[in-house]
Amino acid sequence: MRGMNSWLHNALPLTRSGRCTLQVNPADATTAGLSDAGRAVVRSPTAEVEAEVEITDGVPPGVVSLPHGWGHDGGDLRLSAAVAEPGVNVNDLTDDLACEPLTGTPYFTGVPVTLAPTTR
Numbered sequence: 001m002r003g004m005n006s007w008l009h010n011a012l013p014l015t016r017s018g019r020c021t022l023q024v025n026p027a028d029a030t031t032a033g034l035s036d037a038g039r040a041v042v043r044s045p046t047a048e049v050e051a052e053v054e055i056t057d058g059v060p061p062g063v064v065s066l067p068h069g070w071g072h073d074g075g076d077l078r079l080s081a082a083v084a085e086p087g088v089n090v091n092d093l094t095d096d097l098a099c100e101p102l103t104g105t106p107y108f109t110g111v112p113v114t115l116a117p118t119t120r
Helices: 006-010 026-032 080-084
Strands: 021-024 039-043 048-055 114-117
Touching: 021 026, 021 039, 026 048, 026 114
Parallel strands: 021 048
Antiparallel strands: 039 048, 039 114
């Protein structure tokens, strides 16, 4: 419930720390050299973001999950609670020109990415 709508991230009683993590299968984490609670660079064909890693068998091998609704750090948002812990905007990884032909909606799932540990 707390992460269902991104506007809830600005309601201080409903926020909690550490909700924006890159969920990675243990086998993929080993292959990529990632550690739990470490940081990773996630690269798509259009962009890259950096996120905290959460190793979990809750995602299958070959798949990563980065929650939608974060990235409250742009412009004059006037979201004092949400800006305190902005997270990562997964939309940055999508290609706004790759769209579903019937509706014109950008593809937000199935985006190919590569992973690497951060160098800092």
